[in-house]
Amino acid sequence: MTDGESCEGDDMSVEAPLSHGQLFSWREVERYPEGWLTEANLASTWDMRGLSVEQAYGLLRRLVDRHEALRTTYHAGDGGRPVQRVHEAVELPIELVDRVIEDPSEHERTKEELVALPFAMSGDLNWRGRMVASGGAPVYLSLTFSHLIVDLWSIHHLHDQFKALVADPRAVAAMGPAPRELARRQREESWRPRQESSERYWRGVLDDGLMDVLPTLPARVERNRLELTLHSRALGGWAAEAGKRHGVTAPAVVMALLAAGLARHLDTDRVTMSLMSSNRFAPEDQHNVGTMNQLIPFVTGVDMRATLAEHIKRLHWTSAKSYRHSCYDFDQVAAMAAAHGERPEHGCWMNHLFRAWFNYIQVDRRPSDPHDPSPAELAWSPLAQQYGQAFRVRVEVRGGRTSVLMLADPEVLPAEAMTDMMRTLAVGVQLAVSDPGRALKDLWSAGAAPPPSLFPPEPPATVTPA
Numbered sequence: 001m002t003d004g005e006s007c008e009g010d011d012m013s014v015e016a017p018l019s020h021g022q023l024f025s026w027r028e029v030e031r032y033p034e035g036w037l038t039e040a041n042l043a044s045t046w047d048m049r050g051l052s053v054e055q056a057y058g059l060l061r062r063l064v065d066r067h068e069a070l071r072t073t074y075h076a077g078d079g080g081r082p083v084q085r086v087h088e089a090v091e092l093p094i095e096l097v098d099r100v101i102e103d104p105s106e107h108e109r110t111k112e113e114l115v116a117l118p119f120a121m122s123g124d125l126n127w128r129g130r131m132v133a134s135g136g137a138p139v140y141l142s143l144t145f146s147h148l149i150v151d152l153w154s155i156h157h158l159h160d161q162f163k164a165l166v167a168d169p170r171a172v173a174a175m176g177p178a179p180r181e182l183a184r185r186q187r188e189e190s191w192r193p194r195q196e197s198s199e200r201y202w203r204g205v206l207d208d209g210l211m212d213v214l215p216t217l218p219a220r221v222e223r224n225r226l227e228l229t230l231h232s233r234a235l236g237g238w239a240a241e242a243g244k245r246h247g248v249t250a251p252a253v254v255m256a257l258l259a260a261g262l263a264r265h266l267d268t269d270r271v272t273m274s275l276m277s278s279n280r281f282a283p284e285d286q287h288n289v290g291t292m293n294q295l296i297p298f299v300t301g302v303d304m305r306a307t308l309a310e311h312i313k314r315l316h317w318t319s320a321k322s323y324r325h326s327c328y329d330f331d332q333v334a335a336m337a338a339a340h341g342e343r344p345e346h347g348c349w350m351n352h353l354f355r356a357w358f359n360y361i362q363v364d365r366r367p368s369d370p371h372d373p374s375p376a377e378l379a380w381s382p383l384a385q386q387y388g389q390a391f392r393v394r395v396e397v398r399g400g401r402t403s404v405l406m407l408a409d410p411e412v413l414p415a416e417a418m419t420d421m422m423r424t425l426a427v428g429v430q431l432a433v434s435d436p437g438r439a440l441k442d443l444w445s446a447g448a449a450p451p452p453s454l455f456p457p458e459p460p461a462t463v464t465p466a
Contacts, residue, residue: 012088017081018074019182021279021292024330025148026074026082029121031219031350033387037118040147043111044155046162048131048138053096056131056138059165060092063158067289068178069149075122081331082122086180094129098136107132107140114144121148147291152361153278154289176288186329194327201325202333206340208299211272214355214390214412218346226415226463227384229405230422231377234453235429236402237370242432246309251360251395252316254404257428258358258393259315260440261421263302265413272299274357275319277326295354296326302440308428309436356391363398372400375452378422380415380463415462423459426450 018026029040048056064070068086077083103109110130119126126146132139145155157173164171177185185191217223239250246253259271274297280286300318303311334349344352390409395402404425406418413421424443427450431438449457 013085014180015075015083015085016180017077017183017187018084019179019290019292020186020327020329021151021290021294022074022084022148022179022183023082024294025291026121027330027350029146029148031348031388033220033222036385036387038116039385041115041117041119042145042147042150042152042155043115044143044145044159045107045111046141046143046159048133048141051138051166053131053133053136053138056141057092057094059162059169060094060129060141062165062169063162064090064092066161066173066175067158068180069154069290070125070127072149072179073123073125074148084180084183086178090125092129093125093127094131094141096131096133098133101132101134101139107142110140110142111144114142117144119146119148125149147293149291150289151278151291151293152363153280154291157287157289174287176285178288179290182288182290182292186327195329198325198328199332199336201322202328202336203340205272205297205299206337206342208272209270210297210299210342210353211266211268211355213266213268215409216344216346216351216355216390217348217387219348219350220387221346222386223409225384225386225407226410226413226418227381227405227407228415228418228422229379229381229403230425230455231379231401231403232426232454233368233372233374233401234370234451235376235404235426236368236397236400237372238429238433238454239402240368241370242312242429242436245433245436246312246316248312248316251358252319253312253429253432254360254395254425255319255358255393256312256315257425257432257443258406258421259300260302260304260311260428260443261424262356262391262413264304264444265417265421269303270299270301272297272356273315273319274298274354275322275326276357276359277323279327281323292327294326294328294330295357296322297354298322304439304441306440307437308432308440308443311440312432312436351389355389357389358393358395360395361397363396366398366400368397368400368402373453376426376455378419378456378459380460419459419462423450423455426455430454 071087071090074082126149129143131141161173239253242253243250263271274295279292390412392407394405
């Protein structure tokens with residue numbers, strides 16, 4: 001049975017327009033080149049020990065019955081705008097495998113196998129799993145979801161609800177509106193003030209100007225890129241300490257330092273950063289299971305004479321204001337940009353409107369320790385993501401370790417500039433705590449090298465894109 005077949009024969013389905021978050025995810029994924037569709041996949045591994053196969057499948061069916069996103073397929077609609085179909089019932093797209101488990105880390109291989117399988121954008125449930133048992137007893141469940149139907153926040157909710165059902169099969173869960181309900185609300189008259197507010201914000205961003213020095217690409221077009229990742233167990237701890245000192249968040253500290261490096265290497269005093277927003281600020285949206293993330297850009301000045309404290313606070317508050325307008329109709333914004341005079345020849349608005357983006361993901365609740373002496377690692381990816389924006393940073397904090405992944409077009413930021421920006425980040429997180437009165441320009445003349453826990457003393461040689 002394939003995922004597409006799991007919905008065949010189900011005549012009890014309801015067709016509806018997409019919510020703003022669903023439409024944004026669709027427009028994002030549809031620009032991926034054919035060989036990169038797995039970039040939309042999100043993985044999760046759940047402990048199944050102590051359950052029988054029947055219990056495990058029964059609890060999973062409870063989740064599927066509870067959440068429309070797990071019973072939804074997308075389909076082409078009129079005028080190129082997709083629609084969703086919510087099915088009353090679907091077969092679980094989960095295979096059962098029974099085998100002897102000799103390697104305690106084999107679940108990582110299973111996860112890699114599933115994540116490497118792309119989903120079809122249309123007609124697919126866009127999630128699948130493999131339950132691995134040994135001697136008839138379930139051990140773990142490896143799941144892969146497409147970003148088309150859920151975000152990372154939703155996966156955490158699903159896992160928490162599954163664990164609650166394991167503890168008590170009668171457990172209930174706080175529920176937010178389903179994606180179909182969100183789509184309906186976003187088209188009602190009561191939503192109009194939010195829509196008009198977002199439109200005003202976007203007009204302001206367009207008036208301020210996007211970063212024209214960053215080239216944009218057509219959808220599904222590949223181009224050689226560079227990808228550099230800094231791993232450090234101490235970095236997240238220093239960013240958190242700096243955030244506490246200045247009354248901002250750890251992500252804001254990291255973003256501000258990277259924005260400073262970008263401004264320096266682009267020789268500009270203004271930058272545009274596009275932030276990934278969860279769009280879950282209202283209490284009624286805290287428990288939604290669906291895909292709600294959207295990028296929102298903001299334009300800000302970078303004054304190299306300002307102190308580190310002033311720069312970090314300015315970036316934090318400017319970005320915080322942008323979040324108020326981060327739930328919008330993407331197609332409507334693209335039409336607005338075209339009317340404004342933004343006319344990318346290739347027509348890929350996703351790449352054109354978000355030329356530089358920053359995302360910070362806290363995968364789990366384990367804090368980072370600024371005094372962890374573990375050596376930092378810096379590595380170039382053998383094959384960088386070859387499509388999309390000219391500059392992108394994705395920060396992931398998992399198990400106390402912070403990983404900063406920077407992707408860049410080498411014609412915009414050569415390898416040496418990317419390495420320098422990572423070093424600047426390492427220097428800056430400490431100075432933001434110990435000497436925040438230093439001028440921003442001093443990040444490149446501080447003298448002392450960052451400790452090995454924040455940046456390797458001998459970074460790897462620069463690379464030439466393949």
